[in-house]
Amino acid sequence: MKYATLLLAGSLLAVSCQQKGSQSNTRASGDTLHQLAERYYEGNMALQPIQATFNGIMKYNDQLPVDIGAPYRHKADSFYAAYQEALKAIDTTALSGNDRITYDMLQRELSLNREALTYHDYLMPVQQFTCLPITLAQLGSGAAAQPFKTKKDYENFIHRMEGFSIWADTAIANMRQGIATGYVLPEKLVIKTLPQLQALTKKDKDNVFYAPLKTLPDSLDAASKQQLATDYTAAIEKFILPAYSRLYTFMQTEYLPKARKTSGIEGIPDGKKYYEFLVRSWTSTSKTPDEIYATGEHEVARIRGEMEAVKNSVGFKGDLPAFFTEVRNDKKLRIFKTPGAILDSFKAIENKIMPGVKKMYGHLPKSKFEIRQTEAFRAASASAEYQPGNPDGSRPGIFYVPILNAAEFPYTGMECLFLHEAIPGHHFQFSLQQENDSLPTFRRFTWVGAFGEGYALYCESLGKELGLYTDPYMYFGRLTDEIHRAIRLVVDVGMHHKGWTREQAIKYMMDNEPVSEHEAVAEIERYMAIPGQALSYKIGELKIRELREKYTKALGDKFSLPAFHDELLKDGCVPLSVLEQKMTRFYGQ
Template structure:
C-alpha cells in the first residue's frame, strides 16, 4: 500500500457508541438510501459527508500506484491550505457531533461510524502536523511523483496531466521543503538512521539530465502509434522543456536540502515518544491503525501471546522435517541454503507468477464474487528496492522485490503472493472499488486495520486451501505470521517501551526466518512509520475470531464462500463491523450477500 493514500485517507477510531456496531445491515439488500427517500438525519449526514469527501479528494494529487481518485494537479501544501484543512475537519467533526447516530437508518449508522473515524484520524494528523514529516523509511512525496513516470499513457490528456504535474514541481517541492524545515526545527522528523541513502532517487533524477535518459521522460520514449506524429513531437518538446526548466531545478534544490540540512540534522531517537507531544501522538497512531483505543502495553502483550502460539507451530514443522539442531540453527539453515533462493530476478518473478496463477485455479472454491480488475506482476523499481519490503500489492499491481536475491526466500513466496496479490490486496481492493452500493469514502479510503488484516488472514487461509505444498512453504507462512505478531511487540517496544533498534532487530532475527537485510529494512520501516505495523495482526485476529464464531454457530450450514463474500462486500470498515456483519450472517442462516450466485 502506498503511504500517500494511507496517510491521507485511512484511520478509524472506535470512540463511538456500541449501538453503531450492533446495527449492521444485511448487505444482500440494496442500501436503504438508494431504495427509498432518506430520513432527515440521513439526508444531513449524506450532504455533510459527500461534500467533505469531494473536497478532500480535490485536496490530493493522484499518484500512479495509489489507485485513488484525486486532482490531476499537485496539491497545495502551503500554510494557508494546511490551516484550511484543519478548519474544515474541525467544522466537520463538530457537525458530526450534532447528528445523533440513533436517528440514522441502519445503513447510514455504519457509514457514520466509518466516516467519523476517518475525520477523527485526519483531524488528529492535522493537529499533530504530520504534513511536516512527508516521508517514511520507504515512501516519500518525491517517490509518489516518480511513480507517474512508470505509468502507461494512452491518451493525449494523460500526457497533458503529466506535463502539468512536472511544471508544478518547483512550487510543490518548495512547499514540502518549507514544511520539512518546520518539522526539523521542532524535532519532528523520521529518525536519522532511517534516512540513510534516501537521497538516491532524487540524485538519479538530477543525474539523468534533460535528455532521453531522464527518468521523468520515460513515458515519452514510446508513445501510442495511434497518436498523430505532430502531437507526439509537440508533447516530447514540451516534456524536455518542463524537465529542463522545472523538474531538474526542483530536484537539485531538494537534493541539496536533503544532503546538507535534513538528513544530517534529523532526530537521533527512534522512539515516537520522543517526538513533540510524543505520547499523545503515538496513542493517536494506535487509534488510527488498530481502530481501537488501546495502550501500547496492551498491544505489546497481545503480540507476546501470539508469538508464543505461533512459535509452537514453527517448532512442530522443524520436527516434521527431522531437522537436527535447535531453532536458531534451523533459521540459519533456511537463511543460507541455496535451495531456498532464486538465482536470477526473473526466476523470482516467474515463481511469483506461478503462485498467483495457481490461486486462480481454486479461487471459485473459496469466493463467490471475483473482481473484474486484473493485476500485473512487476519488480520493485531499482531506486526503491534497497529500502523496500519483499513485495507490495494493490489495485492492478503486485510488486516483487528482486534486489538482493539471497534475502528473498522462495519458501515465503507463496504466503507473500497470497497477501499482496490474490486473494489479498490485488483482489480485495478492486472488489471494494467495484462495489457501487457503498459511498465513495468506503470504497476508496484505505483502512489499514481492515485491508492489512484481510491480507494477513489470506496468508493463513492458504493452509486451508492446500496452497502450501511442502513443510518449508508452511514454515514460510508461519514465519510471516510470526513476523506480523512480532510487529506488535517491536513497534510498541521501539516507540513506547524504550527498545533500541538493535534490540528490535534481534527480536525478529531470533523469532522469524526473515533475512538480515529484510529485518533491517523492516525495523527501519516501523521506526519511521509509528503504529502502521500494528494493523496487520490486529486485523487478522478480528477476521479469525469472526470466522470461528460463524463456524461454531452455523455448523454444517457454514459456507466459506458466502462468509468471504460478506466480508469483502463491506468495503473498508473498522474492526467491530466485521463481527457485527458476521452476527448478521449467522442470523440469516449463513446466507451470503449475493443470493443469486450459486453456492452463496
C-alpha cells in the same frame, strides 16, 4: 502499501471555502446521509488530486497542491469541522445497518483527520518509504495511475512537475522549522532517503521521469511528437531535476547533521501522545500500546512452538536459531536465476489456487490482475506490495515484487506472500470494495489498515485449505510471515513507546525469524518511518480469525465459508469495531 493508500488511514483532505456553506442544510434521512457522504468525497478529491488519480478520477490530473503548507492544513481543518457539524443533524435511529456503517465511518474519519492536524508530521515530509517525492516518481514513470495516452495527459503531468517544485521548497522550509523545534527524522532514515533522491536528480535516460518520452502518443504526427518531447524534457529539466537536487543537497548537507539519534517517534516533542493517536488510527481499536506489546509477545511464543514442530519434522537436529540460519543460507532454497522465473512462479501459484478460491468465495472481483517487478529506482527500499486498479478496468490491480538479485530470492515465502498481496488478499478486498457501487463513494475508496491488512494476513492462513504449504519449508515460510507480523507488535511498540533502539529491534527480529540482517534493517526502518502502521496486520487478523471461529462453532454444519467471506468483504474496509457489529447483525448473534 502504497503512499496513496497509506494516506487514507489519516488522510489530510481539504476543500475550497465556497463549498462549506452548503453543508449545514441537512435533514435526518438516509438519503441525506448519502448526499452528505458524496459531497464529502467530492470535496476530498478536489483538493487531494493525487489520491483522485489513484482512485480513477482524472479531472484533477494536472494538480498538485502544497498539502504540507499552513493554508492547506487550515482549509482541511475547516472542512472537517463543517462536516462534523452536518453529521450532528442526522437522526441515527432512522438509519439502516449499511447507513449506520457510513455514519460511523464518516464520523470516525473526520475526528481522526482533525486530530491528525494537531500534530507535526508536516515538519518531516520526506522519508524513504512513503512520501510525495517517491509517489510522484511512480506517477511520472508512466507505469502507475497517471495516464500518458494523449498530449493533454503529458501537459497535465507538466503542471504537476511545476507544482512539485513549489512543494519541494515548502518541504525544505518545513524541515528547517523542524530542525529548530526538534521535529526531525532519525539519522538512519535520512541516510536511506539520500540515494533515492539523488537518483532522481540525474539528467539521463535511466531517470524514471524520462520514461514517458519512450511512449509518446501514436495519434500525434512526427512534428507534434517532437514538440511534445521537447516541451516535456524542458519541464523535467526546469522543475523536476532542480527540485530533487535542492531536496538532496539540503538533506545531505543541512538536515543529516541535525537528524536525531533516537529511533522511535517518542523522540520528537509530542511523540508519545502522537504514537497513542497513531495506534488508535491504525488499529481502529482502543487497545493501548502496552496491551499490544503483550499480545505480540504471546503470539511470538505460540508461533515459535509451531516452528519447532516443522524443524523437527524435517530432521534438523539443532535449535531454532540454528534452523533460522540454515533456512537463510541453504542454497537449495534459492532456486531462481532470473526475475522472469520468479514472476512465472507466482503466476503458477495463482493458477494452482483459483479452483479452490472459487469454492471459498461466492463473489469474485471483475478487476484484472497483473504481477510485475518493482521499478529499479525504489526496489532497494521496497517491500512486495499491491496497488489497486481502476474500477473502470482501465488499469489492472498490480502485485509488485522487488527483486534485487534473483539468485538470492527465497522460494519459501512465495505462497503466503501471494495469498496476502494478491489473491485472495489485497486484490479481492480492494477490487470488491471499488466495484461495489451501492457503497457511498468515500467508502469504495477508503482504507482502514486493521481491516485491509488484517484480512490479507488472514488470507495467508487459507493456504492449506487451498492445497498450498505441502512442502514443509513452504509452511515454515508461512509461519515466518506470521511471526513477522507478531514481531511487529513487539518492535513497533518497543521503539515508539518503550525506548528501544533500532539495533534492539533488529536483534529481536533476527532472533525470532529467519531474516538476513539486510532484510531486518529494511523492515525496522520502515516501522521507524511509519509508526503504528505495522500493528494493523496482526490486530486485524486476530479479530477476523476470532469471528470465523465464533460463527463456525455457533452454526456447526450450517456455517458457510463463502457466505462468511462475502459478508466480510461486501462493505469494504471498516474499522474493527464496526466489523464486529455488522457480523453480529448478519448472523443474528
